[in-house]
Amino acid sequence: MARIVMKFGGTSVADLEHIRNVARRVRREVEAGHQVVVTVSAMAGETNKLVGWVKDAAALADLREYDAVVSSGENVTAGLLALVLQADGVAARSWQGWQIPVVTDAAHGSARIQRIETDELERRLAEGQVAVIAGFQGLEPERNRITTLGRGGTDTSGVALAAALGAERCDIYTDVDGVYTSDPRIVAKARKLEKVTYEEMLEMASLGAKVLQTRSVEMAMKHRVRVQVRSSFSDAPGTLVVDEDEILEQAVVSGVTYSRDEAKITLMGVPDRPGFAASIFGPLAEAAINVDMIVQSVSGDGERTDMTFTVTKHDLARAVELLSGRQADLAFGELRQDSDVVKVSVIGVGMRSHAGVAQKMFKTLADKGINIQVISTSEIKVSVLISEAYTELALRSLHTAYGLDAV
Amino acid sequence: MARIVMKFGGTSVADLEHIRNVARRVRREVEAGHQVVVTVSAMAGETNKLVGWVKDAAALADLREYDAVVSSGENVTAGLLALVLQADGVAARSWQGWQIPVVTDAAHGSARIQRIETDELERRLAEGQVAVIAGFQGLEPERNRITTLGRGGTDTSGVALAAALGAERCDIYTDVDGVYTSDPRIVAKARKLEKVTYEEMLEMASLGAKVLQTRSVEMAMKHRVRVQVRSSFSDAPGTLVVDEDEILEQAVVSGVTYSRDEAKITLMGVPDRPGFAASIFGPLAEAAINVDMIVQSVSGDGERTDMTFTVTKHDLARAVELLSGRQADLAFGELRQDSDVVKVSVIGVGMRSHAGVAQKMFKTLADKGINIQVISTSEIKVSVLISEAYTELALRSLHTAYGLDAV
CATH class of the missing domain: 3.40.1160.10 (Acetylglutamate kinase-like)
Structure with missing residues (x-):
């Protein structure tokens, strides 16, 4: 019982x-x-x-x-x-x-x-x-x-x-009947995972896989609750979300996810001096606009540089309005926005012990002629921002490259 | 304030x-x-x-x-x-x-x-x-x-x-914009009442006028809450439900109501002896079947008589089943049922001090050739059960007879 x-x-x-x-x-x-x-x-x-x-x-x-x-x-x-x-x-x-x-x-x-x-x-x-x-x-x-x-x-x-x-x-x-290595509607060879770790599930949930509310995964991880994701329409076994040590042979990469909910803002010709980032992101934070990926170009002359970051599509208009209203104050040259972007991520706790995961991602995308606009990484994931038109190509190529395809 | x-x-x-x-x-x-x-x-x-x-x-x-x-x-x-x-x-x-x-x-x-x-x-x-x-x-x-x-x-x-x-x-x-002397959909000359007493409203609510839940009127009467019934779609004044002494000139009859939610059961040839009514109505009460009007014919020979009563249409089938199952026990001859009946009532606190109200009702209906099947009365109302086909004729005739028609 x-x-x-x-x-x-x-x-x-x-x-x-x-x-x-x-x-x-x-x-x-x-x-x-x-x-x-x-x-x-x-x-x-x-x-x-x-x-x-x-x-x-x-x-x-x-x-x-x-x-x-x-x-x-x-x-x-x-x-x-x-x-x-x-x-x-x-x-x-x-x-x-x-x-x-x-x-x-x-x-x-x-x-x-x-x-x-x-x-x-x-x-x-x-x-x-x-x-x-x-x-x-x-x-x-x-x-x-x-x-x-x-x-x-x-x-x-x-x-x-x-x-x-x-x-x-x-x-x-x-x-859905479990957690997949990628979105099966796009990646036909996506496989259902038998087990996935809390950490991976947490990244997947926050990076676009809509299977579980992020907060529920945090809570499961904190209290070590074994969670099973399964279908109410079939008796197929689902995916167990468990502690890392319950998974004997951990794949380096467990999943490839994407999120279309991103928009990119680039501020051209911003002053390359300490405190400038704070002067931009402070007001955005006060307006409850969440900034996700950030990249700052290396300046050529040491005086002016470009600053690129992403917000949710929902917040884009507000962010642009807020920054444009302070253009004089902030002393940037031009604001460019782009919502035709997608964030693609590879996730896996195995990355901690395996080098070359990010490198393989960059090379795979380069081989397909896909330009990477922004990069961000954490201990168990690598995310890149690319043009939205390449979403499917990127997902399928990465899925194959990391050996995730169903046989 | x-x-x-x-x-x-x-x-x-x-x-x-x-x-x-x-x-x-x-x-x-x-x-x-x-x-x-x-x-x-x-x-x-x-x-x-x-x-x-x-x-x-x-x-x-x-x-x-x-x-x-x-x-x-x-x-x-x-x-x-x-x-x-x-x-x-x-x-x-x-x-x-x-x-x-x-x-x-x-x-x-x-x-x-x-x-x-x-x-x-x-x-x-x-x-x-x-x-x-x-x-x-x-x-x-x-x-x-x-x-x-x-x-x-x-x-x-x-x-x-x-x-x-x-x-x-x-x-x-x-x-609706108030309480009317009768249902305006049937009686074109129905008038909106400026005031009505709790007692009358209570009878109207339980006798078919769907304006207020009966229980709410009981509660208003008990706690002397002034209630106003009015329309949320117009600014016309509504009807005040108040204590009797707030109404200076009380009409003898305030309203004529009807209820189609009645069905008649007649048990033919029942034994004319003490305790027989209890042997019928006891089991019905136990089955939560509410009996409303009751009439027992005067027996010719002192041995057998007929018993007629009404239940709601909703309860008719259950009541008939229950009684038929006990026909031998109860020793009645035949059970007749009729759902093509309507209960028409005239209501008014003025009845208490005016004689002849019931007599006027019976005469008005007789003049129109409407047969009265069952009668029941209380201090402030007279109800009759008639054939449903006469509903409109009865309502309009009574409305005129009691001087309720709008001028």
Whole structure:
């Protein structure tokens, strides 16, 4: 007998027929003798509808009200799943975030879970009752207002419940059957990974693979929760996200990801003196504009140079407006922008012990005539910014070069 | 400065455009210097959708889960209205039942409000903040699970809030502009009543006029809450539901109502002996089948008689099945059923002091050749069961006979 947490996303609970399918999976685990906690998202499309209404209602929404509105979709699916389970003869009740409670900080709209009071859940699990928990939501520290955990937050609900309850595993049921070496829609030879490390999954999540909410992976890594990503539409084994030492033979590179959500800004002819970078990035940070990759050209004359960096496409207009308004102050010559760019990354914990990974990336791209505009690296990944037109070519070439192709 | 409660039904908050209209009305009251509490229903159609899902999910739904699911629609409209008010510059926050809390009994699906903890609401009203409260919902005594108050329950939320907060008035905004002497869709000469007594409103609500939830009128009567029924789509004055002594000149009859939700059962040749009625109505009561009108013929021979009574159309099949199964036991000859019937009632507190009201009803119907099948009376109403085909003729004739026609 084990204790497991099962998380089902919006496409898995899209309507009653899908919810019945979820109930069958839950029942199977109960019949296998497990203690089961389920957490569910809102029906597919529901949260988008609610977010749309909030945006229409008020341009600058009070995030406490945003949370009150958008959390309602999960209450519906949790209640319906409890009902379907009961009709199937499985003891179950639904729980909203405030009923447990799942206590978060007060950062409405993207709150962080601080603590889950598990006493009553423990008691009922021991009695064989399934707990069906509305995902994505919590209760702020003063315990009166509802919070939400940010888009994809039900992943984090699942992992946090698994950590708080000491569950053996958190199964994330979604519409893909696991984590792939690359996007199978682009790279036909992409393979499903049997296992991937927390660190790699974290890079993949933040570098464009939409399988798991980044924060849920951070939490899984911190609390060493074994996470399995699998499909709610098939019985194929999924991908286990685990500690590095659980993976016997680690590939140097585990995946090739991309993100089209990047835009490049180049400031031409900026003064080549200390403090200039701070004078640019300070105001951007104050405006909550996240800067990702940064490169500064080596100046020819020691007086003027170029500064290139990336922001999300969403922030591009605001960033350009902010910088153009200070052109005189900042004393740069010209601002160039380009949103036809893509960030391609190779990821693998094996890089720590293998040299030449970045070199192979640069050579592979050069061989295909792909120009690299910006480079950034971390301990377990190398990212390059290239022209968006080369996305598919770059992904396929790198996938082959690192020996990831399915045989 | 007064304190008022405003209640808006589903058609009044059907979408964001309607919610903006509601916000304008709320703002007008705030600008007039009033302290304002608003309670809202779910968007029109939303609760029906949720109830439909619950019924599809489980034939015999756990009413605690039913409540968890169907209460979610009000959370959405309360949050959206708070946002629109804020965008209009009106300080506001939304409240869900558990956040106040509105404490009810544990009768899930049709809970009764026991107590509303108003301390925090009072504090914020004093600061000029509008409280936007999700109607229809509460929290059971153990304070963990959500309850709902039954269909139309937001009327009761509004009246209960007005009573708990000592509000000057509870304005019920709906899609009709007041209480009419009869259904204007049938009786073209129906007039809007300027005032109506609690007792009359209570009879009208339970006899088919769908303007207010019956329970809300009972509560208004008990706590002497002045209720105004008015349209959210016009500025015409509505109908005030008030104490009898607030109405200077009371008409003998205030309204003529009808209910098509009746079905007649006749048991032929039942034994004319003490205890027989109990042997029929006991089992029906145990099966939660409500019996409304009852008539027993005078027996010719003192041994056998006929017993006629009405149940709701919804309960007819169950009642017939239950009684037929006991035909031998109960020793009646034949069971006849008829759903082509309508109950027509005339209502007025003036009846107490005026004789001849019932007689005028019987004569008016007789003059039109309408046969009366069953009669029941109370202190302030007379109801008759007639063939459904005569509904319109009966309503119009009675409306004229009692001098209710608009001039």
